Amino acid sequence: MSGTGKTILVLGGGVGGIVAANDLRRRLPARHEIVLVNREETFVFAPSLLWLLVGARRPEQISRPLRRLVRRGVSVTTGEVERIDADRREVLVGGRTLSADFIVIALVVLSALPVFGAVGSRTDADADSPRSVPALADSLAAGQLIQPEDLARLLANSTARQPAVLQVGFKVLFRSGHIPGSRYIGPASKPEGLAALKRALRKIPREQAIVLYCGCCPWADCPNVGPALHAAQELRSGNVGVLYIAKNLQHDWVEKGLPVSKGDQ
Numbered sequence: 001m002s003g004t005g006k007t008i009l010v011l012g013g014g015v016g017g018i019v020a021a022n023d024l025r026r027r028l029p030a031r032h033e034i035v036l037v038n039r040e041e042t043f044v045f046a047p048s049l050l051w052l053l054v055g056a057r058r059p060e061q062i063s064r065p066l067r068r069l070v071r072r073g074v075s076v077t078t079g080e081v082e083r084i085d086a087d088r089r090e091v092l093v094g095g096r097t098l099s100a101d102f103i104v105i106a107l108v109v110l111s112a113l114p115v116f117g118a119v120g121s122r123t124d125a126d127a128d129s130p131r132s133v134p135a136l137a138d139s140l141a142a143g144q145l146i147q148p149e150d151l152a153r154l155l156a157n158s159t160a161r162q163p164a165v166l167q168v169g170f171k172v173l174f175r176s177g178h179i180p181g182s183r184y185i186g187p188a189s190k191p192e193g194l195a196a197l198k199r200a201l202r203k204i205p206r207e208q209a210i211v212l213y214c215g216c217c218p219w220a221d222c223p224n225v226g227p228a229l230h231a232a233q234e235l236r237s238g239n240v241g242v243l244y245i246a247k248n249l250q251h252d253w254v255e256k257g258l259p260v261s262k263g264d265q
């Protein structure tokens with residue numbers, strides 16, 4: 001951008017990116033350029049995917065063209081963010097390099113992308129440390145990742161020591177189907193959920209294994225299991241595992257015929 005105007009790239013056209021772009025547009029003079037970058041042209045309201053699954057909504061009821069959701073003065077670029085160089089303030093989008101003065105990252109799946117340079121996250125407790133969004137896979141030691149069939153086998157074995165299985169996702173998901181005997185804790189992506197998890201963990205005997213699970217969305221996109229694992233690792237020296245849900249609980253547990261309970265308990 002020429003003159004004194006700055007360019008702000010907002011990466012990710014989900015709720016976070018749209019709100020950030022619109023809020024910046026409202027606050028900043030028109031000489032500053034705001035560009036929202038998203039993989040698709042259309043915004044899908046993720047929580048309503050659950051209604052879509054049960055046939056209570058049609059796709060067009062839960063989606064809108066992104067361009068209609070941003071304020072005038074926010075431009076939308078469609079493409080895959082492939083690489084972020086925070087130090088050079090450059091982003092590779094669909095093979096094209098976009099330069100910026102500031103970059104807002106609202107992609108959720110940051111850990112799956114090559115990110116270079118210092119990246120801070122204001123939503124993390126350690127906001128000042130670089131790369132403060134942890135890569136879930138890096139945090140898992142061998143044996144901590146539990147496959148659905150293995151957990152189901154363990155839970156069915158009445159002579160085996162049973163783990164405490166904690167659901168760290170959304171209530172609506174727990175009610176519609178959860179692992180029998182598992183406890184609802186709440187979304188670990190939110191401060192209340194993390195606090196509830198820490199309270200629960202303090203009450204569970206140290207020798208009892210913990211298994212965390214969510215299943216709201218594909219593994220790399222899940223906002224909950226990563227923060228839950230990090231909180232559990234801080235509180236307990238070991239004995240913490242995470243259930244590997246590749247796509248979602250419906251696909252990786254229910255449709256495999258593994259046991260399910262519905263409702264609050």
Ligand SMILES: Cc1cc2nc3c(=O)[nH]c(=O)nc-3n(C[C@H](O)[C@H](O)[C@H](O)COP(=O)(O)OP(=O)(O)OC[C@H]3O[C@@H](n4cnc5c(N)ncnc54)[C@H](O)[C@@H]3O)c2cc1C
Binds near residue numbers: 049
């Ligand atoms: C089934 C389901 C139910 C949920 N229920 C609730 C609920 O009841 N309450 C609640 O608070 N939250 C709920 N959530 C979570 C909530 O939807 C998310 O926390 C929220 O959408 C996160 O918003 P975001 O903008 O940070 O990320 P997202 O909404 O994931 O947006 C990220 C955007 O970035 C884009 N993107 C990602 N990577 C790239 C890339 N490399 N290049 C270009 N674009 C990219 C994505 O396509 C997406 O548009 C639910 C989620 C799901 C899936």
